Amino acid sequence: MSYNGEVKVGGAPDVHELTDLIITKVAVGPMNNNAYLLRCRNSGEQLLIDAAAEPRTLLGLIGDDGIASVVTTHQHGDHWGALGEVQAATGARTYAGRYDAEGIPVPTDVLVEDGDTVRVGRIELTARHLVGHTPGSIALVYDDPHGHPHLWTGDCLFPGGVGNTHDDPEAFTRLLDDVSAKLFDALPDETWVYPGHGSDTSLGAERPHLAEWRERGW
Numbered sequence: 001m002s003y004n005g006e007v008k009v010g011g012a013p014d015v016h017e018l019t020d021l022i023i024t025k026v027a028v029g030p031m032n033n034n035a036y037l038l039r040c041r042n043s044g045e046q047l048l049i050d051a052a053a054e055p056r057t058l059l060g061l062i063g064d065d066g067i068a069s070v071v072t073t074h075q076h077g078d079h080w081g082a083l084g085e086v087q088a089a090t091g092a093r094t095y096a097g098r099y100d101a102e103g104i105p106v107p108t109d110v111l112v113e114d115g116d117t118v119r120v121g122r123i124e125l126t127a128r129h130l131v132g133h134t135p136g137s138i139a140l141v142y143d144d145p146h147g148h149p150h151l152w153t154g155d156c157l158f159p160g161g162v163g164n165t166h167d168d169p170e171a172f173t174r175l176l177d178d179v180s181a182k183l184f185d186a187l188p189d190e191t192w193v194y195p196g197h198g199s200d201t202s203l204g205a206e207r208p209h210l211a212e213w214r215e216r217g218w
Helices: 053-061 085-092 169-184 203-216
Strands: 014-017 019-029 031-042 045-048 069-072 095-096 110-112 118-120 123-130 135-143 149-153 193-196
Touching: 019 053, 019 110, 031 053, 031 123, 031 193, 045 118, 045 169, 053 085, 069 085, 095 135, 110 118, 123 169, 169 203
Parallel strands: 045 069, 069 095, 095 110, 149 193
Antiparallel strands: 014 019, 019 031, 031 045, 118 123, 123 135, 135 149
8 A cells, every 4th residue: 555644543554665765654642743763775774753652662663673773853752752761672872953952851872963964774864953843853854866855844844834833923933934944945845744743745735835824923
């Protein structure tokens, strides 16, 4: 069956098979968080994006091959609730944005800056620092040489708008500015977007609404 990214807590994961990368999406926890397991086809190395909740579920998904690293997209607790147990069980290196790492209780091995590269086997992911939802949120971009880019946005971009900025107009403006400049201006419409909660989308589906989002203020 083809991938559609529709997953629910307690349900089966969905698998997106690319030429060089296998992406497995699973929903976990009371806030319906998405966690993503990335596997390099060439090396077999694996990376987890957001050890959000349900460590048993995540460790079962990871399997006997383990993970080399786990990236936390931002400091909110629903995105690192299982991080301690997953890291202890796998010995994975931990990555997080430099300006959010202090808010994550599991020590961060690698502080990520805007433009840094995070690798999983032969796959390179480029980090984009996005301010507004939190001070140090990061998105990850995989520029697939065999197709279109793939983008993990944490809680900074969803179908229908940017992430929650808690009625702070300055934070909203900064987040929309960063998302516009670093994601929409830099990547094509075909870019597949994997958010921190809920359904996937594409930049092309969301791009026509940027002015509407700015006008409404959320």
